[in-house]
Amino acid sequence: MSLDLDRFRLRNFIAALEAAGELQIHEAPCDLVDLPELIDGEAKAVLIKEVGPERQSLAANVCASRARLALAFGVPADKLREEVQRRLRTAPVISELTSDQAPVQQVVLRGADADLTKLPVHLQHGVDGAPYISAGIDFVLDPRTGQTNSGIRRLMLRGPQEAGIDLVSPSDFRAIYEANAKKGPFPVAFVIGAHPIDYVAAMMRLPVDELGLVACLRDAPLPVVKCVTNDIRVPADAEYVIEGYLDERGHVEAEGPFGEFLGYYGAVKRNPVFHVTAITHRKDALFQTMSIGGRAMSRTDTAQLNAIRTEIMVWRALETAVREPLAVYATPSSGGMFNVRVSLRQRVSGEARNAIAAALGCLANIKHVFVVDPDIDIFDHEQMDWALATRFQADRDLIVLDGMRTLPLDPSLGSAKVGGKAGFDLTWPLGTQDRLDVQVPEAPRFEGARFASVEAALEDGPKYFEDLMSAVGSRDGREIVRVLDDLRKQNRLGRDERGRYLIP
Numbered sequence: 001m002s003l004d005l006d007r008f009r010l011r012n013f014i015a016a017l018e019a020a021g022e023l024q025i026h027e028a029p030c031d032l033v034d035l036p037e038l039i040d041g042e043a044k045a046v047l048i049k050e051v052g053p054e055r056q057s058l059a060a061n062v063c064a065s066r067a068r069l070a071l072a073f074g075v076p077a078d079k080l081r082e083e084v085q086r087r088l089r090t091a092p093v094i095s096e097l098t099s100d101q102a103p104v105q106q107v108v109l110r111g112a113d114a115d116l117t118k119l120p121v122h123l124q125h126g127v128d129g130a131p132y133i134s135a136g137i138d139f140v141l142d143p144r145t146g147q148t149n150s151g152i153r154r155l156m157l158r159g160p161q162e163a164g165i166d167l168v169s170p171s172d173f174r175a176i177y178e179a180n181a182k183k184g185p186f187p188v189a190f191v192i193g194a195h196p197i198d199y200v201a202a203m204m205r206l207p208v209d210e211l212g213l214v215a216c217l218r219d220a221p222l223p224v225v226k227c228v229t230n231d232i233r234v235p236a237d238a239e240y241v242i243e244g245y246l247d248e249r250g251h252v253e254a255e256g257p258f259g260e261f262l263g264y265y266g267a268v269k270r271n272p273v274f275h276v277t278a279i280t281h282r283k284d285a286l287f288q289t290m291s292i293g294g295r296a297m298s299r300t301d302t303a304q305l306n307a308i309r310t311e312i313m314v315w316r317a318l319e320t321a322v323r324e325p326l327a328v329y330a331t332p333s334s335g336g337m338f339n340v341r342v343s344l345r346q347r348v349s350g351e352a353r354n355a356i357a358a359a360l361g362c363l364a365n366i367k368h369v370f371v372v373d374p375d376i377d378i379f380d381h382e383q384m385d386w387a388l389a390t391r392f393q394a395d396r397d398l399i400v401l402d403g404m405r406t407l408p409l410d411p412s413l414g415s416a417k418v419g420g421k422a423g424f425d426l427t428w429p430l431g432t433q434d435r436l437d438v439q440v441p442e443a444p445r446f447e448g449a450r451f452a453s454v455e456a457a458l459e460d461g462p463k464y465f466e467d468l469m470s471a472v473g474s475r476d477g478r479e480i481v482r483v484l485d486d487l488r489k490q491n492r493l494g495r496d497e498r499g500r501y502l503i504p
């Protein structure tokens with residue numbers, strides 16, 4: 001099988017971003033301290049060509065917009081969820097390469113040469129515990145199943161060969177580590193610098209081999225290579241791999257604070273320690289960093305990656321809960337999970353509320369769900385605001401759930417262990433649609449039947465002013481006002497309850 005080892009290379013995707021006008025390039029050499037200013041809140045992806053004394057290249061914000069993620073999957077933004085779901089249904093093909101065939105092992109560093117402090121890792125936020133590697137995809141083997149598990153996990157530098165890893169949130173990796181930690185060092189490999197698809201794959205939490213998941217989502221055979229210091233297989237076309245292990249002491253060392261994905265700092269936690277055994281990389285490797293928190297949430301990698309996962313989980317729940325879901329949107333400004341919008345075509349009364357219950361229950365992280373009829377574009381903030389303002393009665397259409405399992409990191413929880421969730425039913429009650437006062441005004445269309453005169457048209461039946469204009473082919477309308485005035489003076493004009501003119 002011939003494999004294209006550049007097609008899913010981060011550098012190539014960066015080139016595609018440049019062609020699409022989605023890339024900000026910084027040619028001038030800069031220091032690590034300059035990075036936040038060049039990256040944070042930037043709407044485009046960023047390529048910094050020469051960072052630090054080693055003059056390494058660094059990419060940032062690569063996944064931090066839906067347009068760029070859609071580009072990665074080769075579809076328009078509004079087809080992204082559908083395309084990811086289509087690819088999830090395909091069969092994975094994995095092809096193992098030898099070390100000398102694998103671009104990511106062109107350079108192999110071991111022992112003291114495998115030095116985290118030689119990588120372009122910067123302090124992202126003022127109060128962070130140390131510089132963090134924020135774009136690491138971890139791969140581990142689950143001894144129970146033999147499958148590879150993968151996720152995205154941050155690493156806080158503690159020294160040339162040591163880093164803190166955040167394994168506090170419930171995850172497959174945490175469960176696998178905790179089941180095996182006592183047996184000795186637990187091997188793990190981190191990929192840094194990868195195609196956005198690989199990051200989307202790492203965000204999925206499906207009980208399958210997650211190397212296979214990368215292959216499925218790429219919709220192409222995945223080249224893998226075995227690590228040089230353990231048995232884990234990783235994508236062979238990545239930019240960097242950091243190999244090592246978590247030691248058996250478990251959650252013992254201080255990790256954090258860190259600017260988190262809700263837009264606020266997360267506190268210091270007790271976490272395991274990662275030890276480096278090797279670093280391998282491409283010859284012209286491109287390092288990567290990810291934006292996490294702050295005020296420009298919708299322009300962070302984290303919120304955009306979260307949003308896709310949330311939308312897929314919600315869609316699955318909606319498919320079983322209601323007949324005709326149409327679209328789902330997890331707003332990136334809410335971290336891609338807290339506020340979720342759903343549009344659906346209600347077939348029977350109550351479906352909107354069922355959709356709310358399903359969405360709020362399917363993921364702990366979902367806090368508020370807004371459900372609308374098909375005419376509202378859920379990606380349009382103005383239309384959503386209008387729907388909330390005009391289609392919602394708080395005493396009738398608000399569903400509040402208390403004592404729910406939510407995200408412990410939510411700062412509004414205070415010290416509570418469980419939290420509140422709410423659903424907003426912004427749909428019209430079934431049968432309302434005929435009422436004129438729920439019809440949305442649109443420009444007149446003048447496309448009704450033709451008649452010899454206004455009078456003849458009115459004799460045919462009640463008509464709106466728009467119909468009368470089209471009835472006589474009027475290009476003006478004011479002459480019809482005069483005809484109606486004459487009829488009214490002859491006591492031959494009436495109006496019905498909808499406002500249509502008629503001859504009584």
Ligand SMILES: Cc1cc2nc3c(=O)[nH]c(=O)nc-3n(C[C@H](O)[C@H](O)[C@H](O)COP(=O)(O)O)c2cc1C
Pocket residue numbers: 134135149150151152153154165166167168169170171172173174202203204205290301302305306
């Ligand atoms: C940029 C980024 C950083 C993340 N960092 C962490 C982290 O440090 N710890 C963690 O538990 N989850 C983190 N996550 C979320 C996990 O990667 C995600 O829940 C993943 O699906 C877990 O996979 P697993 O359950 O297969 O282990 C991060 C997500 C993103 C997008």
Ligand SMILES: [Mn+2]
Pocket residue numbers: 149150172173204205206210
């Ligand atoms: Mn998993």
